[in-house]
Amino acid sequence: MTITPMTQAFIRGAEECEATRRGIRPHRLPKRVRDVFADQQLQAMEVQPSGVRVVVRTSARQIQLVTHPHRIAYPGVTRPRGAVDLVVDGELLATDRLTGGDAIEIDLATGASELVPGSPHVSRFENLPVGDKTVELWLPHNESVELIELRSDAPVAPVAQRGPIWLHHGSSISHGSNATSPARVWPAVAAREAGVDLRNLGFGGSALVDPFMARVIRDAPADVISVKLGINVVNHDAMRLRAFVPAVHGFLDTIRDGHPDTPLLLVSPIFCGLHEDAPGPCMIDPASIGTGQAQFVVAGDGDADTSQGRLTLTIIRAALADIVEKRDDPALHYLDGTALYGAQDAVDLPLPDALHPDTASHELIGQRFATHAFARMGLSGLGVG
Template identity: 55%
Template sequence: MTTITTPITEDLLLGHLDVERTRRGLLPHRLPAGARRRIPDEQLAMAESQPSGVRLAFRTRATTITLHAVPTKRAYPGVPNVPDGVYDLLVDGRLTARAGVPGGNLRTVDLSTGRVELAEGPPGSAHFTGLPERDKTVEIWLPHTETTELIALDTDAPIEPTPSGTRKRWLHHGSSISHGSNATHPTGTWPALVANGAGLDLTNLGFGGGALLDPFIARTIRDTPADLISLKLGINLVNSDLMRLRAFTPAVHGFLDTIRDGHPATPLLVVSPLLCPVHEDTPGPLAADFSDGTLRFRATGDPAERAAGRLTLTVIRAELARIVADRQAEGDRELHYLDGLSLYGPPDHDAHPLPDGLHPSPEAHRLIASRFAELACARLGLLGPWAPSCG
């Protein structure tokens, strides 16, 4: 068997907005370089480098494929080990195999002090065998919460990039829930489930802890081609206790104004927060709680301070609905609102509780995806006739 080694180049990637050539490989980024220069904290810098929704895509007859890469794994002292990242391989849109990459770097974060240590480790490889011997489209979805430097592909047949522009482009921005927290593999996040079910080309700008109405995120969305844009806003603003209602309303308008500068008539869906009982009526900031030996989250604010403009999820839902209604009345017919409680509400929490009090379970990711596809397709009509398997 002849092995063909193909270095990873940008034309083999989808779902990214930039690449960085490192000493050992190609590092995909979900924000362009100009936006990355505006990042004010280590949390968002780490999140945008984690390739949620980023995948290798190519045509081939290969039956064996090996991906060489350098993952950056995470550890938190005093917390159970974070599982290694998963690489999902799809053949013609169907999940066919999963693998991991051993080795790599280790990033240790002390949650009590914020101190970060990075230890460099060796490259590793993910092996996929027994693939059908025919012409096919192969996608390898990278681990959604594990920064990954890509080196090369070894195959037993030539590969070529997939044709571009064959699918409608969906650009989504949100919090760690959109990033994929608690999903066990990269095509199990709710945006990936929607995209693969509806045949959409996903660019996922869901960033753990990073949906904070930053202007450089709005400019990135403004400048990125898209056929559909969705924004899931609110939870990070509450759990970071970043702003009060007086600042929130003009910040949302400014965020939407910037997007509309580049996408004046693109369907734009504003999604309010899913149910999160700790923050429904209690402001942030959020605190990690290890009192029972596992990681859970609790709100530390005072509900009485809502009168002074402290944000809660109920406050944000009402204000987002009002903002969208006002802008619709001003003539923006392609702006839409979706109540997050219709995606995950009290009955859903009873059936699928949040394991850590903040992030949905893998089962809840599937539920949210199903609801989003149903509501965005059938009720809102945003995906239109070009969503062949929506819902």
């Protein structure tokens, strides 16, 4: 087997790679952001490489990726392990579920944490198609990994950037919560459907209209940009309407400083019965701990008066649509998130934890996004959709 050490030349969809004693660790946010905005939730989410993949050109029939996973575990709450997906010439062929690695176990009742060390993991894929091909190994969306080496029965080479770059920012749903593997996260589904090169800036619990995130988007290469805002603002109870509207305007203004004419899509939240008409905050229902399926509930007063500016998803959607309508920006578009997953979808494919879609719903959202965003929102001129 040919052994190839991991370098950033083989990585797609990451901002940068940190050198570790084992190899490299992909990051989705630049070091300057990680150093200054040291929120623990954001730090934990950005290092989970949702949308990041190892990409090579090779004639190999066997390929192995050696990683050292790192994950957060909650005793009493069942969470599927991360996975590495094999995609060859755009087709998802196989999934390898991670084992081993290090775990930080957090007691939801007390907040106490404990490090449980483990061993590296080898993702083995055999019987790859004959001939020269592009192989993508999509890294786990719900665990961080150190990349150690690639083993193959033929040489591998980096692949030059090709195709339009789609940069997407969103919440845990964009990050991939409840999807069973990384290539099944809805932005990954949409990217393969449309033939674009994904950079996923979806961060669980962290789509909060942060100015630094707008600057990251401003400074990043992109041929098309989408920003999905609202659900985290509501379930954190982070803003009132008076603060939210100018914050979104400022977020868009900053993006436009670096991308004045780039097609930009503002997307409102998908349907979520928990917060359609009830303000946040929300939390995990303590009664669901230990049942194997965590459930989210509204922690505050669900009947609180929204006339004082408290936000619900219904209010958020109206505000975002109005923002787009009032801006003099022909390259700015609005997409109602309920066109991706609506009230009837919640009946047919209910959210398992009342907040996040399952794998089938991720597939549905991804396919619909490819249709609505790239074909119906005036973005097909980029050669996508």
